[in-house]
Amino acid sequence: MDDLPKTVIMIKDLAVLSGVSVPTLNRLKRLGKLPHHKIGSRVVLTPSDVQAFFKQCEVNSKEEE
Numbered sequence: 415m416d417d418l419p420k421t422v423i424m425i426k427d428l429a430v431l432s433g434v435s436v437p438t439l440n441r442l443k444r445l446g447k448l449p450h451h452k453i454g455s456r457v458v459l460t461p462s463d464v465q466a467f468f469k470q471c472e473v474n475s476k477e478e479e
Contacts, residue, residue: 422458425450442467 425443429436445477447470449463 420447421461422451424459425457425459428459428464 423431425439426436428434429439439448443450443473446468447448448459450457450459451463452458
């Protein structure tokens with residue numbers, strides 16, 4: 415049980431923290447781009463889910479040019 419996350423993040427909390435709208439996060443979740451977990455009907459994210467998502471979204475400065 416040591417591998418259980420100590421913190422979970424709800425979609426609405428990630429929206430507030432990231433400035434990305436809830437509908438956009440839900441769309442990314444449905445497309446399989448935002449790692450998440452379901453507990454009953456609730457969708458939760460772990461800090462490692464959020465880190466993996468932002469790592470995936472990272473843009474190389476040369477790509478922006």
